[in-house]
Amino acid sequence: MSAQGRQDTPALPNEPGSALRAWQKQPTSHPLTQMNRDPTEYDCTQCGACCRSFPIFASEADAVREPSIRQEARLLAEHLQAEDKAYQLFPLPFQTRCPYLKDDELCRIYASRPSVCRRFEAGSAQCIEARRRQGIEAS
Ligand code: SF4
Numbered sequence: 678m679s680a681q682g683r684q685d686t687p688a689l690p691n692e693p694g695s696a697l698r699a700w701q702k703q704p705t706s707h708p709l710t711q712m713n714r715d716p717t718e719y720d721c722t723q724c725g726a727c728c729r730s731f732p733i734f735a736s737e738a739d740a741v742r743e744p745s746i747r748q749e750a751r752l753l754a755e756h757l758q759a760e761d762k763a764y765q766l767f768p769l770p771f772q773t774r775c776p777y778l779k780d781d782e783l784c785r786i787y788a789s790r791p792s793v794c795r796r797f798e799a800g801s802a803q804c805i806e807a808r809r810r811q812g813i814e815a816s
């Protein structure tokens with residue numbers, strides 16, 4: 678969970694604890710994502726609540742991009758798999774956070790994180806719910 682940052686992963690500006698800052702400025706087509714608040718109210722680099730609050734699934738394509746997913750995540754039974762869902766990174770309630778979330782609330786595999794993490798937006802309803810569950814107010 679608290680592994681060191683990958684030396685071969687290019688550093689990104691404002692690397693957030695979850696994946697989201699780089700995606701804030703992009704339009705989303707994710708049907709579950711609804712912008713409720715100004716994302717600038719949220720500082721992902723001090724948060725990581727979404728990486729501790731929800732089950733996180735990765736696809737086979739995600740595992741090709743980030744092969745360590747095959748070791749870190751649980752392979753779903755075949756009848757539970759879908760195109761966007763082959764591994765579960767965060768098998769609640771057995772873990773309390775994504776295995777890639779470091780103690781400094783940054784993502785160890787930010788550059789190659791799963792697609793679901795790339796789509797998640799700061800300020801979305803899910804973001805607000807994650808922060809509520811973790812007792813974190815908007816910054
Ligand atoms: S891989 Fe884990 S730590 Fe990284 S953004 Fe996704 S949920 Fe957060």
Ligand code: SF4
Pocket residue numbers: 693694695696697719720721722724725726727728797798799800803804805807808
């Ligand atoms: S819960 Fe929201 S503010 Fe916190 S890291 Fe996730 S997207 Fe960013």
